[in-house]
Amino acid sequence: MIEVGAKLPEATFSTIAGGNMKNPSTNDLFAGKKVVLFAVPGAFTPTCSESHLPGYVALADKMHAKGVDSILCLSVNDAFVMDAWGKASNAEHLTMLADGNGDFAKKIGLDMDTDSFGGQRSQRYSMLVDNGVVETLNVEAPGKFDVSDAETMLQSL
Incomplete structure (x- = not known):
C-alpha cells in the first residue's frame, strides 16, 4: 500500500468536462497543486451516496479556503457513471474521476476484490496530495466509514 511521503504513480483517468x-x-x-483525493467502492452505492460524497460537497468551500486547489472523487466506474x-449529487465543485479498470487502485495497493457485488473496486480512502506526494492517508477498514x-480531512488541513 502507498504510504505517506510516497509519490503517486503515473496513471491515466477519465472524466467528463x-x-x-x-x-x-x-x-x-x-x-504543482494541493489536492484532496477520496475514493469510494462505487458510485450510487449507499454509504458513498448518502455520506461520503455529500460530506465533500458540503465542505468543499472550507477545504478550498485552507489552500486546497482541487477535490477529486475517484471510483472504479466509467466516466459517464461518475459524471x-x-x-445527481450537486458535486460541481469536485472533479469526478473514473479509474475504469482499477489500474490506479492497483498501483497504489488500495484495490479490493468484491466478486459478490462488482468485481475489482477501490478501497474507501482519502488522501491529501501536495505536488504529487502523499501528505495524509486515511484508509478505511473493510465495511467501515470512520x-x-x-x-x-478538513481537520487535518
Whole structure:
C-alpha cells in the first residue's frame, strides 16, 4: 500500500468536462497543486451516496479556503457513471474521476476484490496530495466509514 511521503504513480483517468471525455494523467491532476483525493467502492452505492460524497460537497468551500486547489472523487466506474453521479449529487465543485479498470487502485495497493457485488473496486480512502506526494492517508477498514470522511480531512488541513 502507498504510504505517506510516497509519490503517486503515473496513471491515466477519465472524466467528463464540458460534455467531452478527457483523460488527465496523474501529472495533470497533481503537479504543482494541493489536492484532496477520496475514493469510494462505487458510485450510487449507499454509504458513498448518502455520506461520503455529500460530506465533500458540503465542505468543499472550507477545504478550498485552507489552500486546497482541487477535490477529486475517484471510483472504479466509467466516466459517464461518475459524471451522472456528480450531477445527481450537486458535486460541481469536485472533479469526478473514473479509474475504469482499477489500474490506479492497483498501483497504489488500495484495490479490493468484491466478486459478490462488482468485481475489482477501490478501497474507501482519502488522501491529501501536495505536488504529487502523499501528505495524509486515511484508509478505511473493510465495511467501515470512520476516517476518510470530509470532516476528518478538513481537520487535518
